[in-house]
Amino acid sequence: MTVHFGDTFANLMPKLMNSLLTVLEITGLAFCIAFFLGFLIAIGRMSKSKILRGFLLCIVEFFRGTPLLVQCFYIYFVVPALFKLAGGSVSITAFTAGVIGFGLNYACYMSEVIRSAILSVDSGQREAGLALGFSEAQVMLKFIIPPAVKSSLPVFGNYLITMIKDTSILASISVAEMLLITKNYAASTFQTIESYTLLALLYLVISLPLSQLVRVLERKLNRTKRA
Amino acid sequence: MEDQVVFRINRLKKSFGDLKVLQDVNMQIRKGEVVTIIGPSGSGKSTFLRCLNLLEIPSGGEIYYNDKNILDKGFNRSAYRKKVGMVFQRFNLFVGRSVLDNIMVAPVKLNKVSRANALVEARELLSKVGLSRFENTFPDTLSGGQQQRVAIARALAMHPDVMLFDEPTSALDPELVGDVLRVMKNIAASGMTMIVVTHEMQFAREVSDRVIFMADGYVAEEGTPDEIFSHPKNPRTKEFLSRVLKEEE
Numbered sequence: 001m002t003v004h005f006g007d008t009f010a011n012l013m014p015k016l017m018n019s020l021l022t023v024l025e026i027t028g029l030a031f032c033i034a035f036f037l038g039f040l041i042a043i044g045r046m047s048k049s050k051i052l053r054g055f056l057l058c059i060v061e062f063f064r065g066t067p068l069l070v071q072c073f074y075i076y077f078v079v080p081a082l083f084k085l086a087g088g089s090v091s092i093t094a095f096t097a098g099v100i101g102f103g104l105n106y107a108c109y110m111s112e113v114i115r116s117a118i119l120s121v122d123s124g125q126r127e128a129g130l131a132l133g134f135s136e137a138q139v140m141l142k143f144i145i146p147p148a149v150k151s152s153l154p155v156f157g158n159y160l161i162t163m164i165k166d167t168s169i170l171a172s173i174s175v176a177e178m179l180l181i182t183k184n185y186a187a188s189t190f191q192t193i194e195s196y197t198l199l200a201l202l203y204l205v206i207s208l209p210l211s212q213l214v215r216v217l218e219r220k221l222n223r224t225k226r227a
Numbered sequence: 228m229e230d231q232v233v234f235r236i237n238r239l240k241k242s243f244g245d246l247k248v249l250q251d252v253n254m255q256i257r258k259g260e261v262v263t264i265i266g267p268s269g270s271g272k273s274t275f276l277r278c279l280n281l282l283e284i285p286s287g288g289e290i291y292y293n294d295k296n297i298l299d300k301g302f303n304r305s306a307y308r309k310k311v312g313m314v315f316q317r318f319n320l321f322v323g324r325s326v327l328d329n330i331m332v333a334p335v336k337l338n339k340v341s342r343a344n345a346l347v348e349a350r351e352l353l354s355k356v357g358l359s360r361f362e363n364t365f366p367d368t369l370s371g372g373q374q375q376r377v378a379i380a381r382a383l384a385m386h387p388d389v390m391l392f393d394e395p396t397s398a399l400d401p402e403l404v405g406d407v408l409r410v411m412k413n414i415a416a417s418g419m420t421m422i423v424v425t426h427e428m429q430f431a432r433e434v435s436d437r438v439i440f441m442a443d444g445y446v447a448e449e450g451t452p453d454e455i456f457s458h459p460k461n462p463r464t465k466e467f468l469s470r471v472l473k474e475e476e
Contacts, residue, residue, distance in 0.1 A: 124319035127282055128378075132333040132385060133309035142332070147322050 008194035012185050016202060019181045023167045026098050026175070031160055033103030038110035043140070045115055056111075063108035069169045072101035076173045098170045106163060113155050117148035151221065157214035161207050168203075178202065231258040232291075233389060233420055234279070239288035241274055248274045249285070250444035256389075261421045263431040265455075266441035267467055272424040273316075275441070276393050279422065280311050309337060312382030316394040318374040320366035320381070326353070327362045330381045338385065345384070352380035356410050372403030376410055383414070390414065392423040428471055432456050440464045 045056045063071065076097035083090040092100075121144050129139035171180035178199055186195035234256035241249040248271045256262055264272045277283040279290065281297065281304055290297045297307055321329050330349040334340040340348075353359050356376035366374055375395055382390060392411065396404040408430050415421055415434050425431060431438050431452060438455040440448045440463070448461040459465045 122319075122322075124315060124317055125321060128313075128315065128319035128321065130282065131280055131308055131311075131313035131315075132381070133305045133307075133337050134333070135305055138336070142336075143321055150323060 003194055004191060005194050005198075008185075008189075008191045008198055011189075012182065012191075012195055012198060015181050015185065016178055016199070019176055019178045020202070020206075022095070022175065023164060023177050026095065026102065026167055026170070026177070027160070027163050029099045030102035030106060031163060033099070034106035034110050034159075034163075035156070037103065037107035038114050039145075041107060041111035042114035042118060045111065046118070060108040060111060063105050068101065068105045068166065069172060071105055072097055072170065072173055075101050094170065094173045094175045097173060098167070098175050102163060102166070106159060110156070110159060113152050113159075114148065117152040118144055120151070121148050154214050154218040154221065157210065157217060161210045161214070164206060164210075165203060232256070233258050233260075233293065234422075235289075235291040235294075236279075237289040237291075239275070239278060239290065240286045241271070241278055241283060242286050248444055249278070252288070252441075252444070252446055254439065254446060254449075256420065256422060258420055259418050260437060261415045261419075261423070261435045262437045262439060263423045263425055263435040264439045264441055265425065265428070265431055265467075266447070270441040271444040272441050273393050276391050276422060276424050279391055280308055280313055282313075305337075309333075309385050310388045312385060312387035312390045314375070314378050314382055314390065314392045314395050316397050318366070318371070318378045318398075320374055320378055322366065325363050325365055326358065326369075326377050329366065329377060330384050333381070334384050349380070349384060352383055353377075355383075355413070356380050357406065370403060371399045372406050375399065375407045379407075379410055379414070387419075389420045389422070392421065392425070394424050394426065396425070396427055426471070428456070428468075440467065442467070 041056050041060065044052050045060075047053060076092060076094060080090055080092055125143045125147070126139050129143045130136070134142065167175075167177050168179040170177050171183065174180065182195045182199040186192045189195070232255050234254065236252060236254040239249055239252040240247070250271075252271070252275055264275065266272050274283055278285045285298060288298075292307065292311075295302070297304075321332065324332065327346065327349050330352060331342070331345040334345045334348070335342055350359065350362065353362055356379060358373060358376055358380070361369060361373065361377075366377065369377065379395075395411070396407050399407065404427070408427060411421075411423070411430070412434055423430075423435070433452075435452055437449060438452050439446055440455060440459075440461070442463045448455065448459065448464045455464065456468065459468055
């Protein structure tokens with residue numbers, strides 16, 4: 001048996017580039033959903049209403065307590081089935097199911113990050129804002145959330161990297177992302193070693209610079225904190 | 228005009244759980260007065276000051292500000308706080324915002340002052356507190372004394388009718404206290420109504436019109452600086468003063 005890396009590279013790489021675009025689209029959309037929803041959940045979980053807090057806690061625990069892949073299956077297969085059962089109809093593409101699943105799941109994790117970041121902002125910021133005449137909502141938007149977001153940027157960065165890699169599970173619901181493309185290519189050409197090695201290397205090429213970026217960011221934030 | 232009462236405080240009470248911090252505080256503050264509040268730690272001075280701008284909500288009593296009870300339902304807290312400046316022990320400058328931005332953010336957002344006008348005024352205030360050089364620096368690179376002076380400028384930028392100072396020099400290194408006190412003296416000289424919780428006996432003595440000694444959640448004694456420092460009547464005041472003045476020597 002011989003290996004044909006040059007051949008694999010020439011044929012598989014263009015396909016992978018196409019599917020990389022899909023991966024980035026899903027990640028981009030899902031991350032935006034996760035960020036904004038995460039914020040809403042975080043703020044809702046600090047609300048005065050016990051019912052809202054309890055409800056959101058249940059949601060968060062549900063999404064953190066079940067596997068991401070199961071959630072995507074649920075959205076892709078079960079939700080349309082439920083609609084059908086109720087007499088309606090809805091069609092969800094694998095792409096959309098992936099975006100929604102990743103968005104909701106990561107929103108729950110990120111809400112915890114945002115919540116603890118907000119709680120760790122010095123209470124003096126809030127008091128100074130209130131004392132000047134700002135409302136609680138204005139104080140939150142102007143003086144609490146910006147430093148909270150800044151301090152959690154490295155964590156968000158790491159979630160983004162994890163999300164890019166996690167999209168590979170969407171191969172199971174037939175999203176044309178990089179793993180599925182590789183699997184199909186390997187199956188039809190028998191270039192198993194080359195295909196999956198190339199895929200792994202491609203993931204590394206994407207995630208290593210991003211990790212490095214996060215590390216730089218982390219160092220920069222620590223430096224301003226010390227000064 | 229001279230005797231116009233700004234604050235009339237009746238039977239003010241504040242408890243945290245079972246802990247009664249303010250038992251029964253009664254006080255009047257007149258326009259233009261500089262009142263210092265002294266007393267041992269735990270006597271309720273800071274809590275009292277924080278009740279005045281509703282950072283703590285009193286458990287009972289009344290606080291009349293220009294004859295309006297600020298504890299009434301529907302009282303406009305934001306409008307009130309705009310007129311009552313506060314300076315904190317730990318400065319509480321906004322992180323991630325430059326010195327200028329710290330001073331300008333409230334006038335621009337709350338009083339709808341144009342950025343250009345706010346900038347002119349922020350610079351004037353900075354030169355008043357002696358920090359013109361630092362207008363574009365960030366709070367975390369300034370010393371405590373500098374941060375506190377920026378915090379004072381930030382409060383003044385709202386053109387308050389009253390300034391509350393909550394132990395403004397307690398978190399400072401001794402050599403930085405003087406600069407802050409000098410700024411406060413200038414504000415007092417400008418006719419501002421000031422309520423200052425402080426451990427700086429020298430300042431209380433020199434600058435205030437009236438000194439209030441608090442102990443155990445009550446006003447134990449009040450009078451002119453001379454009455455309090457030279458002829459204290461209450462044994463608690465005597466004991467407190469002999470202790471702190473000995474430390475100062």
